[in-house]
Amino acid sequence: MTRDAIGQSLTRLEDPPLVTGRGRFIADVNFPHQLHMRVVRSARAHARIVSISTEAASALPGVYAVWTAADIPEIGPIDFREGKIEKLEPYRQPVLAKDMLRYVGEPVAVVFASDAYIAEDAADLVEIEAEDLAPIIEADAAPGVFAPGLSTEAAILNQGFGDIAAAFANAHAIVEIDVKIGRHSGVPLETRGAIGRYDTARDILELHGAAKVPHKNRESLAKVFGRGTTGLHMFEYHVGGGFGVRGEIYPEDILVLAAALRFERPVKWIEDRREHLVAANQSREQRHKIRAAVDKDGLLLGIDNEFWHDQGAYPRTHAMRVADTTCGILPGPYKLAAYRAIGHYRLTNKTPAATYRAPGRYETNFVRERLLDAIAARLDMSRIELRKRNLVRKDEMPYARPLSVLEDDVSYDSGDYAGLLDKSLERIGWDALQDELKARRAKGELVGAGLALFVEKSGLGPTDGAHVRVDTTGAIEVITGGASVGQGFETVMAQVCAETLGADYRNIRVIHGRTDRIDFGIGAHASRATVMTANAVRAAALNVRAKALDVAAELMQSEPAALDIINGQVVRRDAPGGASMSLGQIAGHLRPHSPTRRGRDPGLSCDGWFDSEHQTYPYGNQIAVCAIDRQTGAVKIERYVIAYDIGRAINPMLVRGQILGGFVQGLGGALYEEFTYDETGEPLATTFADYLLPTLSETPDVEVILAEDAPSPRNPLGIKGAGESGIAAVGAAIASALDDALGVSGAIVQLPVTTQRLKRILRELGK
Amino acid sequence: MKQDLTLHVNGRGYDISVEPRKTLADALRDDCGLTGTHLGCEHGVCGACTIIADGEPLRACLMFAVQAEGMQVRTVEGLAKGNEWSPLQKAFVEHHGLQCGYCTPGFLMLATSALEENPQIGDDELRDLLSSNLCRCTGYENIVKAVRAAAAEMEAAR
Numbered sequence: 055m056t057r058d059a060i061g062q063s064l065t066r067l068e069d070p071p072l073v074t075g076r077g078r079f080i081a082d083v084n085f086p087h088q089l090h091m092r093v094v095r096s097a098r099a100h101a102r103i104v105s106i107s108t109e110a111a112s113a114l115p116g117v118y119a120v121w122t123a124a125d126i127p128e129i130g131p132i133d134f135r136e137g138k139i140e141k142l143e144p145y146r147q148p149v150l151a152k153d154m155l156r157y158v159g160e161p162v163a164v165v166f167a168s169d170a171y172i173a174e175d176a177a178d179l180v181e182i183e184a185e186d187l188a189p190i191i192e193a194d195a196a197p198g199v200f201a202p203g204l205s206t207e208a209a210i211l212n213q214g215f216g217d218i219a220a221a222f223a224n225a226h227a228i229v230e231i232d233v234k235i236g237r238h239s240g241v242p243l244e245t246r247g248a249i250g251r252y253d254t255a256r257d258i259l260e261l262h263g264a265a266k267v268p269h270k271n272r273e274s275l276a277k278v279f280g281r282g283t284t285g286l287h288m289f290e291y292h293v294g295g296g297f298g299v300r301g302e303i304y305p306e307d308i309l310v311l312a313a314a315l316r317f318e319r320p321v322k323w324i325e326d327r328r329e330h331l332v333a334a335n336q337s338r339e340q341r342h343k344i345r346a347a348v349d350k351d352g353l354l355l356g357i358d359n360e361f362w363h364d365q366g367a368y369p370r371t372h373a374m375r376v377a378d379t380t381c382g383i384l385p386g387p388y389k390l391a392a393y394r395a396i397g398h399y400r401l402t403n404k405t406p407a408a409t410y411r412a413p414g415r416y417e418t419n420f421v422r423e424r425l426l427d428a429i430a431a432r433l434d435m436s437r438i439e440l441r442k443r444n445l446v447r448k449d450e451m452p453y454a455r456p457l458s459v460l461e462d463d464v465s466y467d468s469g470d471y472a473g474l475l476d477k478s479l480e481r482i483g484w485d486a487l488q489d490e491l492k493a494r495r496a497k498g499e500l501v502g503a504g505l506a507l508f509v510e511k512s513g514l515g516p517t518d519g520a521h522v523r524v525d526t527t528g529a530i531e532v533i534t535g536g537a538s539v540g541q542g543f544e545t546v547m548a549q550v551c552a553e554t555l556g557a558d559y560r561n562i563r564v565i566h567g568r569t570d571r572i573d574f575g576i577g578a579h580a581s582r583a584t585v586m587t588a589n590a591v592r593a594a595a596l597n598v599r600a601k602a603l604d605v606a607a608e609l610m611q612s613e614p615a616a617l618d619i620i621n622g623q624v625v626r627r628d629a630p631g632g633a634s635m636s637l638g639q640i641a642g643h644l645r646p647h648s649p650t651r652r653g654r655d656p657g658l659s660c661d662g663w664f665d666s667e668h669q670t671y672p673y674g675n676q677i678a679v680c681a682i683d684r685q686t687g688a689v690k691i692e693r694y695v696i697a698y699d700i701g702r703a704i705n706p707m708l709v710r711g712q713i714l715g716g717f718v719q720g721l722g723g724a725l726y727e728e729f730t731y732d733e734t735g736e737p738l739a740t741t742f743a744d745y746l747l748p749t750l751s752e753t754p755d756v757e758v759i760l761a762e763d764a765p766s767p768r769n770p771l772g773i774k775g776a777g778e779s780g781i782a783a784v785g786a787a788i789a790s791a792l793d794d795a796l797g798v799s800g801a802i803v804q805l806p807v808t809t810q811r812l813k814r815i816l817r818e819l820g821k
Numbered sequence: 822m823k824q825d826l827t828l829h830v831n832g833r834g835y836d837i838s839v840e841p842r843k844t845l846a847d848a849l850r851d852d853c854g855l856t857g858t859h860l861g862c863e864h865g866v867c868g869a870c871t872i873i874a875d876g877e878p879l880r881a882c883l884m885f886a887v888q889a890e891g892m893q894v895r896t897v898e899g900l901a902k903g904n905e906w907s908p909l910q911k912a913f914v915e916h917h918g919l920q921c922g923y924c925t926p927g928f929l930m931l932a933t934s935a936l937e938e939n940p941q942i943g944d945d946e947l948r949d950l951l952s953s954n955l956c957r958c959t960g961y962e963n964i965v966k967a968v969r970a971a972a973a974e975m976e977a978a979r
C-alpha cells in the first residue's frame with residue numbers, strides 16, 4: 055500500500071487490541087495507592103438543603119474522606135468552554151450543590167475510600183435533609199425563579215434576516231405547526247470515568263480518562279486549579295463511544311483532580327449506568343411553534359421559528375450552543391426571503407442538557423421537514439415537488455445567508471441537493487413505490503413513505519496542527535491534538551499521512567488525546583477531526599516529504615523532483631526498480647551528529663498546520679418506508695435509504711460505518727429513546743430497561759448512497775465530515791412516512807413516536 | 822469477609838480472595854487482571870460482560886465470583902491461540918464490526934458460544950441471538966456480516 059491510501063476501505067489500525075481484550079478503557083486503568091470516589095446525588099428535583107450529615111459515612115472502615123461543598127470553597131462553578139458569558143454566569147453549576155438541589159442526580163457530596171464497594175456503601179450513609187420546592191418540568195410553561203432576581207428563562211436567542219412582517223403580509227398561505235422533540239442523548243456503552251493523579255515529584259496534575267477536547271479542557275481545568283497549562287496534562291485511553299456526551303467537563307472531573315491534589319493520592323471514579331442516565335448531559339428537548347409564509351407556487355417567503363429549549367437545571371460547558379445552532383441551521387437546504395428565530399433558553403429541574411451527535415440538526419430537520427410536509431399538504435402539492443422548488447441550486451453555490459452557527463457565518467460551500475435527491479428517488483423507485491403503497495393502503499394496511507433533506511456542517515476551524523516524524527527504523531509517528539472516540543481516527547490520519555508521504559499506513563502510529571505530546575489540538579467534536587486534523591496531517595507529511603527528498607536528492611545525486619517515495623523508499627521516478635533509500639536511512643542522516651545533515655534541522659520530522667475560514671457543509675437526504683401495526687402501535691421500517699455527499703471519503707468503509715451507527719441512534723430518538731420525568735421531577739428512565747436503545751431486532755437494513763459529487767473547495771483534501779450524517783434526519787423521515795401511512799398530514803407532532811403515542815394517535819384518528 | 826477461591830479462566834487457575842458480594846465481572850477485571858470483559862450496565866441488559874462458562878454464554882455482571890468456582894470460564898483474552906486470531910476476531914476486523922470496541926468482547930463471546938455449537942445457525946436465529954447485546958456505535962449490520970463470515974469459515978473448517 056503506498057500512494058493510494060486515500061479512498062480505500064482499509065481495515066482499522068485500532069482493531070487488534072480491541073478484538074483481543076487488550077484495549078485500555080479508563081476503568082481498566084489503575085494506579086498504586088489509589089482511592090475510589092463515589093458521588094452522593096440528589097434524590098430530589100428541587101429543594102433547599104437544610105443539612106448534610108456525613109458522620110456515619112466517615113466512620114465506615116476504609117473511608118478516607120467525605121466532602122461536601124463546604125470542603126472545597128476554593129472551587130467555583132463550572133465555566134463555559136468558549137469563555138465568559140456574562141448573563142449566564144449566575145446560572146452555572148457548582149461542583150457540589152451548596153444551598154439548592156436542582157435535579158435528581160445532582161452531585162451533593164463525595165466519598166473517598168480504599169475500595170469501590172466500600173465507597174458505595176459509605177455513600178448510602180450520607181444523609182441529606184432538604185425542603186422540597188415546586189419543580190419546573192416543562193420548558194414551555196411560565197418561567198419561574200432560579201434565584202432572587204433571576205428568571206428560569208436565562209436567555210432569549212435571536213437570529214434572522216429579511217422583512218418577516220412583509221413576508222407574512224404578502225403570503226398566499228400561512229402554514230403553522232407546533233411540534234416537539236423528546237429528550238434523549240448519546241448514551242455511550244461505556245459510562246464516564248476519570249482518574250485524577252498528582253505527580254508530586256514533578257508537580258504535575260494529571261487527568262486520565264480525557265475525551266473529545268483534551269486541549270480545550272486542559273485550559274479550563276488549569277484555570278480552576280490556578281496552574282499553567284504546562285502543569286496539567288490530559289490522557290486519553292480507549293473511549294467507549296463519545297457522541298458529544300463524553301469528554302465535557304463535569305463536576306466529577308474537577309472532583310478527582312481536587313482530591314488527588316489534596317490527598318496526594320490517585321483518585322479513581324467510574325460512573326455506573328444509573329448515574330450516567332441521570333448525570334451525563336441529555337439533549338434535544340425542544341418545542342417549536344413555527345410558521346411559514348408561502349406564495350401560490352409554494353415558494354418560501356418567510357419562516358418564523360419560535361422555540362423553547364429545555365436546558366435542564368444548569369447551563370453546561372456548551373452554554374447556549376444547541377439553541378444557537380437551532381436558530382442558525384433551521385432553514386437547511388431551502389432558500390427563503392425572510393427568517394426569524396426566537397429561542398427561549400429555559401432552565402428546568404431536570405438533568406442538564408448539552409450536545410448530542412448532530413445537535414440542533416436532528417431537532418431542526420424534524421421541525422423544518424414537518425413544516426414542508428404541512429405546506430405540501432396545504433397546497434396539495436407533492437412533497438418532492440415542493441422541496442425541489444425551494445432547494446438551493448448547484449449553480450448558486452457557495453450560498454451564504456446572514457445566519458451563524460457556532461459563531462461562524464453560514465455559507466454552504468458546495469452541493470447539488472436536487473441531484474442527490476434524484477439519486478435516492480431513483481434508488482427507491484419513488485413513483486412505482488407510491489402506487490404500490492397506495493394499493494396496500496387501499497387493502498387496509500397502514501404503510502407509507504416519507505423523506506427528509508438535510509444540510510450538515512463540519513470542520514469548524516479555525517486552525518489545527520500535527521507533527522509527523524520518522525525514526526531511524528522507518529517507523530512513522532503522527533502526533534495530533536485530535537481525539538478518538540471510536541470513530542477510526544487513527545486509521546484515517548494514517549491513511550492521509552501514508553498517501554501524502556508515500557508509506558504503508560500500517561507502519562504509522564497515530565497519537566491523540568495527549569496534551570504532553572503536542573501543545574494544541576481541536577479534539578473530536580462537531581465532525582471536525584477529519585476535516586481539520588487530516589488536513590494538518592497532510593501539511594505536516596508534505597513537509598516531511600520535502601525534507602526527505604531534499605536529503606535523498608543530495609545523497610543520490612539527483613533532484614527532488616526526479617524522486618518519489620514509494621512504500622517508505624525513495625526511488626528515482628525514471629528507474630523505480632533501481633537504487634533506493636529508505637526513510638529510516640534518511641532519518642539516520644538527519645541525526646544531530648550526522649555529518650550528512652549539513653546544517654538542516656535535526657530529525658526527519660516536521661509540523662504542519664491547516665487553517666480554515668469557514669465550515670464545510672455536507673448534505674444528504676433520507677427516505678423511509680414504514681408500516682404501522684394497528685394492534686401494538688409498533689413501527690416496522692421496511693426500507694430506508696440514506697444518501698450523503700461527503701465531498702471525498704478517505705475510508706468509505708468507515709464512513710458507511712458512521713452512517714449506519716448514526717442511523718440507529720437516530721432511530722432510537724425517533725421511536726424508542728426518551729428521558730421522561732414525572733410531575734415531581736423524578737426521572738423515569740434510569741436503567742436500560744426503561745431507556746430503550748435499539749437492538750438488532752429493531753434495526754432494518756439501510757441502503758447507503760455515498761456520493762462524492764461535491765468536494766469541499768475549502769480544504770485541499772476536499773473532505774467534509776461524516777460523523778453526524780446518519781442520525782441527522784431519521785426523526786424527520788420517519789415522521790413523514792408515518793403521516794403517509796396514517797393518511798393524515800401532520801399526525802406526527804412529537805418524537806419519539808413510541809408505541810403508546812402511536813396507539814393514541816390511531817385511536818384519535820379512528821384507525 | 823473475604824473468601825479464597827480458584828477461578829479457572831482460559832485454562833489457567835487464578836487464586837483470588839474476594840468478598841462474596843463481588844461479581845464475577847469485577848473479579849475477572851480486578852483480581853485476575855482480565856479487563857477485556859467490560860461493564861455497560863451491571864444490570865444484565867447490555868451484554869458487554871458476556872463470557873462463556875462451562876460452554877454457555879453468561880452475563881458476568883449477574884453472577885458472583887464465588888458462584889463461578891469450579892466452572893471453566895472463557896473470556897475474550899482466551900479467544901486467540903497465541904497470535905492466531907479466531908475466525909470471529911478476524912471477521913470483526915475484516916467487516917468493520919466494531920467502532921469503539923466496548924461492546925466487542927461481549928459480542929465475540931456471545932457469537933463464539935453459538936457458532937461453536939452450530940456454525941450453520943440460521944439467519945433468524947442469529948439475529949435473535951445478537952439482539953440480546955447492545956452496541957451503540959456500529960448500527961449492528963457489520964456485526965451480523967462479521968458473524969456470518971466467521972460462521973462460513975468455521976463451517977468450512979469442520
Ligand code: FES
Binds near residue numbers: 860866870871883
Ligand atoms: S454489564 Fe452485564 S449485561 Fe450489561
Ligand code: FES
Binds near residue numbers: 923956959
Ligand atoms: S462498537 Fe461501540 S458499543 Fe459497539
